[in-house]
Amino acid sequence: MVQTYIKGNSNKQKSLANGFDVKAIEAAVETMLRAFGEDPKREGLKKTPKRIALMYPELLKGYHTDPNKLVNNAIFTVTYEDMVIVRDIEFFSLCEHHMLPFMGRAHVAYIPSGKVLGLSKIPRIVDMFAQRLQVQERMTRQIADFLMELIAPQGVAVVVEALHLCAMMRGVRKHDARMTTSAMHGGFRNNIATRQEFLDNISRGAGPLKI
Ligand code: ZN
Numbered sequence: 171m172v173q174t175y176i177k178g179n180s181n182k183q184k185s186l187a188n189g190f191d192v193k194a195i196e197a198a199v200e201t202m203l204r205a206f207g208e209d210p211k212r213e214g215l216k217k218t219p220k221r222i223a224l225m226y227p228e229l230l231k232g233y234h235t236d237p238n239k240l241v242n243n244a245i246f247t248v249t250y251e252d253m254v255i256v257r258d259i260e261f262f263s264l265c266e267h268h269m270l271p272f273m274g275r276a277h278v279a280y281i282p283s284g285k286v287l288g289l290s291k292i293p294r295i296v297d298m299f300a301q302r303l304q305v306q307e308r309m310t311r312q313i314a315d316f317l318m319e320l321i322a323p324q325g326v327a328v329v330v331e332a333l334h335l336c337a338m339m340r341g342v343r344k345h346d347a348r349m350t351t352s353a354m355h356g357g358f359r360n361n362i363a364t365r366q367e368f369l370d371n372i373s374r375g376a377g378p379l380k381i
Contacts, residue, residue, distance in 0.1 A: 195223035232301030244288030255279040256292045266303035274332030277372040281324040314353035325356030
């Protein structure tokens, strides 16, 4: 299977937690607070560097998710050949340009070719790629490519809709900074009717993205 993660190197240093150098993050946050003109020792900020240092390993744990373990024992042989759709998968990610959140929904579909994946695994695959420093376009493509390689289906489609805080909070302050990206393989790419069936399904009853 593809190597899509960073293998843990945990016991090398005490400060490494799940592959993250938390001491270094803590020191960096303290440096940033000083650079803002803040006093990192004042009561409200005293524990902030440590808190943030422990937060990033959680927000970015996708770097260290082992995809083999993630899908372990959840690939089944079947004769089913109709479209499988998992829609409205909520996700949170961090944009790699500003390290600010972007979040929204992912919709994933595939047409099996002898193998299906346990349904609960699909949101976990989304999380594995979302919980990294990302750009939405790459994340969308990675989810599709991963499924393609994993179960070699007749086709895969991934649509991601997200709101980007970096666009909403800064610069032009667009409050509807919504972006939609898609990645299509196989039948979803070649067959307009198949693609339309998927797009109709995910738009049915969908509300607007909100924060
Ligand atoms: Zn950004």
